[in-house]
Amino acid sequence: MNKTIKSLKNYPMEELNRIKASLKEKGIKIYDFGTGDPREPTPDFIRKALIEAVPEVSQYPSVAGRKDLRDTISKWFKNRFGVSLNPDTQIIPSAGSKEAIFHFPLVFIDPEEDKKRVIFGTPAYPVYERGTLYAGGIVNPVKLKEEDGFLLRLDKIEKSILEETKIVWINYPHNPTGAVAPASYFEETVRICQEYDIILCSDECYTEIYFEEKPHSALEFGIENVVVFHSLSKRSGMTGYRSGFVAGDEKIISLYKKERANFGVASPDFIQQAALSAWKDENHVLERNRIFKEKRDLFIKFLDSIGLTYLYPKATFYIWIKSPSGIPAKDYVKALLENGIVVSIGENFCSSVEITENNCESEYFRVALVPTLEECKEAIKVWEKVHKSFL
Template sequence: MKDVISMSVGEPDFITPWNIRDAAIHSIEAGRTHYTPNRGLMELRQLAVEYLKERFNLEYDAKDTLVTVGASEALDLAFRAILNPGDEVLVPAPSYVSYEPGVRFALGVPVGVETFEEDNFILTPESIERAITPRTKAIVVPYPNNPTGAIMTREELDAILPVIEKHDLLIIADEIYAELTYGRRHVSIAEGHEDRTLLINGFSKAFAMTGWRLGYACGPKPLIDTMTKIHQYSMLCASIMSQEAGIEALLSERNSGYQQVSHMVTSYNRRRALVVEGFREMGLSCFEPRGAFYCFPNISSTGLTSEEFCTQLLHEKKIACVPGSAFGKSGEGFIRCSYASSMENIIEAIKRIREFIEGR
């Protein structure tokens, strides 16, 4: 369709900074076009663990770090490495659409742990305890969260850790949005619990490098060893050009005091305020996102399902959003709107959505 404004795509609208692109170009010109070690370039792995220490106080070892083809490959490798047929993984809902299929691909069973707007979409000890069975192997902890924009504080994370430890669960911490928080710094559930946490991160969101497909996983040595075996037989290694770009991203941001990351966060924060205010002025309940770059307004008052709302909005007003139901059963009644778009597009989109609602 022509003239559609998309608020559906989960990627930064910023272009990868020039110095990062130039590093990849230079690697090609210098003839660095061969395979790397399966686990990735040691310089990149060392910089990644130094970054995690500096920014989030995490203690991981470069030897037990695996460079992957995006954070998505790291998730896939993790599920395939830990699951036997029928093993269960707790998956918060709403959350990223790939968790449940990823568990199923590995012949595991995803078990939804519902989170709710009135609880700020966080995991609670009670909700986790109710979902655990003798087959539960791991829990995904994806904060800042896609699609809700929810974060978890140190106190909230500390509250769920006793339940996780009691049942000896592996934590799979997907922290791809860790740099994109508003009002407070991200805290990691892995801090102090690195021995039971597979930490997944990458370059797509914070460094505007979605197309480079570069991520990494840090964790207990036996798990990283097993993930590496699967990785070397299925992917071999991440692109050397992407890895060279990742090295430049980490080096340049550290040397500049993370200025480019800070610039993006400041810009997203302005857009975030505009989107939240816009939905609330329409009369819709709108949870205030504290991380990532998504807004998750409640559209149940319109009488439409999430899919009906998004389909009609697309055809009548040419605005593309994602039905909340795509992210789990408890996402029904919501829509996900990305504010990783220009201010002009956001203003026009809010205007058209208001017209759509007023015309019901």
């Protein structure tokens, strides 16, 4: 077996699936706030677009994707972020963002070069690290700090490290904390990456779930050495469709598109046509955000009432919550789990480096607002009883 695989712990969401299966066997009602897979239905017009596009004869899709989809994404990006992208040379449709993020280092990391370091902040989406390890790169996790607003501060990283860095991953709005980055942050981060010839990879899968000001894209602040990753999973309730896109620096996109033919990840044509209909419409996005805001506001009121500290979520459907003072997060989360409330403990978002060095500790846990509003109300009643048991 590949030694890289052997060194990794189970993917966090798989561990949550095991826990949920155990609860189900015990007959405990499950309120699943653990995995970021919303329960709101995929809009009817998107499902119809897919059904109508299923062909009598199905043939291989191309890595470049449908031109009308790329044209639509280009128009959407211009309307949303004010950035013009050439649909033929700066956009690649992908089978969701996860595979595109995972495969990216396989193309751009050369294990024989000195410049093979990949920087990302923790807590983090595990795929930034895992893609790097499979590619033979050097992972460089940086612990994100509450006092920095959970922003990955490249200005605080040693020059010698930056000189060895090939890729920097940023993710704002952030999973798991929900942190949002201001324009000044993107300006500085883009500038530093360009100065050190680093590819800035910006995972922007949550830019369309927001409750106040609209989040930024890194491409608003520069194209050179910048690549962004977008997805319809959260924006349009299409997690099972696996549809997204990669966009940015023309030279990087050209090379990535060429090499992606080796991975067999081209999006099926009927999925692309469903995606085309989704990118054309904003009304369903506004409606989904209204629902997520309603759930967010419900939880904020509850958390305030029981005195728990949390990072105020301006975007995403996540709430990053600190365990009560004097109570280890593991104990608090365990009590919630035993009563059917599934959440993700902060340690699930540590890197393997932190785990190996026994530096994986967190006072926080993540709640994903994916159950229905009524389920959220039921869960709050259960949670309140669990919380009182610690007083």
